[in-house]
Amino acid sequence: MTDSSTPTPHDPSTDRALAALDAQDEGATATLDSQADAAAMTSAARDVQADRAATPGVSQVDGHVEPSTATRLSRETTTALDRIALDAQRSGRVPGLAAGVARRGTLLWHNGFGAAHLGQNVGAERVGQTAPDENTRFQIASNTKTFVAVTIMALRDEGKLDIDAPARDIIDTITADSPLARMTPRQFMSHSSGIQREAVGDVFDTLVMPGRDEFLASLAHSERVLPAHTRFHYSNLGYALLGEMINRLDGGDWFASVQRRLLDPLGMTSTTLGYPGGVDTDPHAAGTYFVPPYSDVPVDEPVFDSRAIAPAAGMVSSVRDMARWGGFVANPDPAILSADTLEEMCQPQIVADVDRWGAAWGLGFMLLRRDDRIWVGHTGGWPGAITGVFTHRESATTGVALMNATHTPDPAALATDLASAVEEREPELPATWTPGITVPxxxxxxxxxxxxxxxxxxxxxxxxxxxxxxxxxxxxxxxxxxxxxxxxxxxxxxxxxxxxxxxxxxxxxxxxxxxxxxxxxxxxxxxxxxxxx
Missing domain, CATH: 2.40.128.50 (Lipocalin)
Structure with a gap:
């Protein structure tokens, strides 16, 4: 897991100016402006484009950005969003970026920049490139954790576990003298347990993740590296343990629980555990790349099975599905999770950024403060994939940024920049005041x-x-x-x-x-x- 999973919290004093792109070559900016003008289409034409939203690869022509196909925002706002996203893609040298902004789970704007997959080199040209769009499937890495945490809390609400009970009460293979024995689901969800970051072994050196049996056997050698609740310490191992708890409490397969409890009811049809059938057989799969610092030629990153560590980072999804997830985070379906429980998950458990108090952790969710707004969500980092999905719950506005590179601009800043631009430019009107009927x-x-x-x-x-x-x-x-x-x-x-x-x-x-x-x-x-x- 790269450090992008715990990014430096966005400093509101460094908000991106939309004019930042003007500092780049005038030709590219002029092209963008002329294309933005072309986006001034009738609402009927926009509706036609919305009906075609499921068709991949419509974002670029001859390497230049096409106007957004958004149907619910003004041309000025969609141009601003295109600028923010394109600025990030260019400055970060990201091969492909898919981005979107949604309200209540419905996309207001989405666009793709660069290439979802670079295709093959034929002579001096690339052949078979595809543009990213709202249906392109990226590895969402640590955004997986939010699904695992919601499942844990649903099990809590059903009386199947106590989030403050010792882990050994649920995973009986943890020995009584293990430092893990007294750690709790609450501590794992909030990264406050002090447990070591990764599973035993050099897993991010070998890129070989443990299977379930090997993982359970390795717990005897896991360490508590800090006292509980004293410092924020990010741990994928803690989420692997939460996945094992779901295995034991809800039918034996943590992802089957996520699928049944969350994905199916929410209609998140493009969200899966890894790439079933393999990444090469998935026409919507994004590539995974590393762009060297002194070259503009990307190197392929490996796609590998996260196995027992999958509850920390193993899922794959799209802009459209993650926008829908943001709608759930803003206003959960009570048949899936009560509003009170989701609110509980968004209460700070530990401060992650003690220098500026710009970031905290709830139960499974990152909580970022930006100006007067609190953003709830997560980032993710995996070889060749960086993601950010954040929701302002009061306005039900979600920003999504999915990138197919190992090193990128801060995904949390990008996702919140995009959503903030919509909130600042086109906030929803408040509800009308409604008279009451009677006073008890x-x-x-x-x-x-x-x-x-x-x-x-x-x-x-x-x-x-x-x-x-x-x-x-x-x-x-x-x-x-x-x-x-x-x-x-x-x-x-x-x-x-x-x-x-x-x-x-x-x-x-x-x-x-x-x-x-x-x-x-x-x-x-x-x-x-x-x-x-």
Missing amino acids: PELVPLLGVWFSEGTQFTFVVEGGTLKARVEGMPEWKAPAVFERVDENRYRTVAGRERGEWLVITRDADGSVTQLNWATYRFTREPAAFGEWL
């Missing part, structure tokens, strides 16, 4: 202004639900939400003091005299601590 009578005495510690809180009813906002709270911050348990008790189910009780005190005639929220007294007028004693 038991909530009427609770409404209005209350004070605690001298601070004003306003309790309101929205959609029949009791909510509370603190004075001065920014508009983007969600209010506290309460759920009635009985006449005088409500549970905080979202927002401030989530999980805590709101308790109502009444006088002899039943009038509400005070509230206690997380034990703190709330009164109609400001009061000092103990003034009521």
Whole structure:
């Protein structure tokens, strides 16, 4: 696994300017601009192109970029997206790049740059090159981890495992004296266990990954290289162990579980474990290349079986399918995973970037902070394949960047640059305000202004639900939400003091005299601590 799986978090102060391409040769830029002008097509023509989206290899003519075939964005926005992606492909000398931006799992824009597969050299020319598109299948490497983590959490929700239980409770071949014995699924998902990065042996030197039996036998020699929860330490070995847990708890084959639980319900038909039948037989497979630093002639990278390490990095997918996955991350189908569980997975477990606090890890997901947005997703790095897929959950906007090279520009930065450009240029309009139907009578005495510690809180009813906002709270911050348990008790189910009780005190005639929220007294007028004693 290359270091691109844990990239330096994107620094918002270095956002790409769309004019960066202007610094390159004027000829290429002029070509791009003229082609962008050609993209000003009628919506009907765009719809026809959308119907042809499944046809591969439409992105380039004579080595030049064709206008995007996006159907839902303005020409100016698609031109900007083309510029961002082309800038990355050119500056990174990436043989082939497929990129897309989606909302709620539906692609708004996609395009391909360079060649998905370089074909064969015939004399001084290449023959048989194919352009990448939204259906080209790349090795997504560590993006595999997000599918494994969601499967683990689904098993947790079904009561089949405790993510804080020792690994030995699930994998009984781990010996009691092994440092792995007390490590937990939570620690593996968040890279906080301190376990060594790779499986025992020089697997990324020999490129021979262990089979299941060999892998299980090697666990006796695995090390804890850091104390748990002290530092972020990326570990593919931890995810191989999570895959083995799925094997044991859900029918014997971790990928069959991913297929049944996630891929099939979501319609992710181009996502597989490796290339079934071999990469050479797959007409949609991207090549895998290394571009030497002092030459522009790519070298083929090997495609090899990740075997027992596959739960860390073994899956193959496309821009279209990963855009669909981003839609699930934004708003999961409750038949697959509850929204509360997905939200739990997006809570920081450990800071990955302690110098700038720009990146953290949840349960299976990277969490990147860029300006005022948090992006949830993952990067991936494998010989000849670098990927980045990130979603801004509040707007359900996903950026996807799949590249067929070992060394590329930061995939997280590219994916979030693309999605940010859409959010900044064409944000969705907010939903219209909708009047409520009724105010539950038991909530009427609770409404209005209350004070605690001298601070004003306003309790309101929205959609029949009791909510509370603190004075001065920014508009983007969600209010506290309460759920009635009985006449005088409500549970905080979202927002401030989530999980805590709101308790109502009444006088002899039943009038509400005070509230206690997380034990703190709330009164109609400001009061000092103990003034009521």
